[in-house]
Amino acid sequence: MRHIHFILNPIAGKGSNFLDLALLEKYFNKKDFSIVIKPTSYKKHAIKLTQESINEKAHIIVACSGDGTINEVASCLVNSPIILGIIPIGSGNGLASNLNIPKNIHKALALIKTQTVKKIDVGTLNNLHFFSNTGIGFDAQVIKHYEASNERTLVSYIKATLKSLKKSNKLMDVETTLDDESIQHKPFLIFISNSNELGYKVSLTPKASLQDGKLDVLIVKEISAFKIFLFTVLMLFKSHHMLKEVNCYQTKQLKITLKDKLLFQIQMDGEFKMIKNQTINISILEKALKVIA
Template identity: 70%
Template sequence: MTHIHFIVNPIAGKGNNNIGLDLLEAYFDTNLYNIVIKTADYKKHAIKLTQESISERAAIIVACGGDGTINEVASCLVHTSVTLGIIPLGSGNGLASHLNIPKNIDKALQLIKLQLTKQIDVGLLNKDYFFSNTGIGFDAQVIKNYEASNGRTLTSYIKAALKSLKKSDKLIDVETKLKGHIINHRPFLIFISNSNELGYKVSLTPKASLEDGMLDILIVSKLSVIKIIVFMLLMALKRHHILKEVSTYQTENIKITQKNRPLFQIQIDGEFKMIKSRTIEITVLEKALNVIA
């Protein structure tokens, strides 16, 4: 019998999902599957629940929520034989979109039932895993303002971005090492991506792949407010790379050292985080996670 556990974020998808035993038993024969549903009631709770499910010998653990919930569940499954399933219930759903996982719950369940798996790369920032992207600078400030708002919609992201414009001149002074180069700069944005989508079909790294063993890096140097607006408009059109201030790289690792304080404000898979360190090292772990896609 296959043990399949569902870790559900009850407030994802406006809290109106109907993931319960009645629904799941319609897809998974109880003679073949042992179905367990667990509810993640607070931030980081999904980590504890996933660890419990691993000890309970779950073969498949399904993250039901947004990119934050998926990150918490998937982080426990790196370099294990347990397979990750995803039912995308969040606002952006960037990772699920890259993996062609439907937003429709019924279709996502049909995909999980097929159990067509692949091995994907995983990003590692110091000791934290990421599966879609991470970044410092403007995008981290956008996520910080987004989390402080009450909304979880595209409009909320836009409002957070506009609010972040007011502090866009407060840049950090860093040294960036990648591909044998050392760059001393005060960047508007350093974006490190494992997948090709932020969410809402928006992408800063359209050529990124979860299966190439590489990280896609986007570095944007200091911009005026007008240039920032131009950058955002071009980003919506997937033409932001034409700006002279934009540089792109592919690499297996990148090291960023902050010169003026031992603290980084960073976003990891769309979640804001403070890292108390003067240096962050980011690498890629090839084929480190089994996922249904």
């Protein structure tokens, strides 16, 4: 018998999410499967629930949520034999989109039933994990304003972007060490990606792969207000690399050090975080997570 635990974020995406046990039993019969549904009640609750499911010998743990809760569940399963399943009900759903996991719940359940497993790479930042991307600078501020809006729509994401553009003159002074190259700069954006999509079909790193053992890094130098606008427009057409201020790299690890502060404001898989440290070390764990896709 296979034990499948569903961890549901009821307020992901547009909210009011519900999983019906009768629906699940249409795909997973009682003879071959044991089904458990665990709704989350607060931020990071998914971590506790996942750890409980691990102790309860779950074979598959399905995150029914957006990228933030998926991160909480998946972080507990890195280098584990337990398989991650995903039902994407968030707003952006970047990781699920990159894995071609359908938004339709019936199709997503049918995919989980096949139990076709991929091993994907995992990004690490100090002692944290990310599965899609992380970044400092402009994208972190967008996520900060997006979360503050308490709305999970494309319109609110656009509003957060415009609000961040108005405050984009406050640049950090950092040293970035990438392979053997050290860069002293005040970047508009440093974006580190494991996957090829941010969400909403938007991508800063369209050539990134979950299985190539490398991180795709995009560094945007200090740029004028007009170039910021141009960058945003070009990004929609995946042509932002045409700007001379945009530099693209691939690496297995990099280090970013703040020159004048001890607090990083970052986004990680679409969640805003603050890290009290002067240095962050970012690297890749190759094929460290089993996921149904």
